[in-house]
Amino acid sequence: MVTAMCLCCYYFTRDKSRIGNLTVPWGTWLVLRYHMGTVAFGSCVVAVVRLIRAYITYLEKYAGGGNSRLKKLILRCLQCFMACIERCIKYINFNAYIQTCIWGTSFCVSGFNAFWLIFRNIARIAAVAGVTHFLSFIGKLAVIMGTAGSFYYVMDAYFGDLVTSLTLPTLIVAFLATFIAVMFFEVFGMGTAVLLMCFIADEEINKDDPDKCFAAGDLKAYLSKHGKSRKKPKASEAKK
DSSP states (O other): OHHHHHHHHHHTOSOGGGOSTTHHHHHHHHHHHHSHHHHHHHHHHHHHHHHHHHHHHHIIIIITOTTOHHHHHHHHHHHHHHHHHHHHHHHHHHHHHHHHHHHOOOHHHHHHHHHHHHHHTHHHHHHHHHHHHHHHHHHHHHHHHHHHHHHHHHHHHHHTTTOSOSHHHHHHHHHHHHHHHHHHHHHHHHHHHHHHHHHHHHHHHTSSOGGGOOOOTHHHHHHHHHHHHHTOOOHHHHHO
16 A cells, blocks of 8 residues: 555656655555555455355365265355455455555545446556566566576585585575565566556546646657547548
């Protein structure tokens, strides 16, 4: 939530030079001051679903004994259904938090707005999400292999005579590199999703006047071109 708030502050600030290290404590203050109820409610919904899944698991383990295959099948189906529900709720929570950071609305209103925003722009969001996941996978793989490979090469070149085996140290370094890479690219994925949501909201707010959009660079050029193409007169009007 804090990451999303900082990115929203960055996007919806026209003078980007005002964005600096103080943006993080400012975003943290906004979340703690105005949106802790939204965070708590979204977490509570996920917790309730997980509690139901845990209860179904308990029933499957103890009440699903014996030769009742139908009972086991029903409990397995319920477990699968609740797992799908949990994933959907997590996805809605993720986007609802972003909408809360953009508009300052409550959790339910943000979830509703997020659903319809995704529904209206499903193709673009799916495309960006696919590219983001692919780049994150390649990035994680490159960081892990590059770090572990560099560590092994340096240790073997300078300390090869002093160390019996480099396998365990290399695995430890690879584990630490995995942890750091996952954390970094999670922030990268969050940033991509938040900026995409901000861009779509900005596009819909200022669709009649792209010059008022907060986007900059290539996004600004895209909005300007897209807005001008919308304003082109029809053939009948052009003839008149």
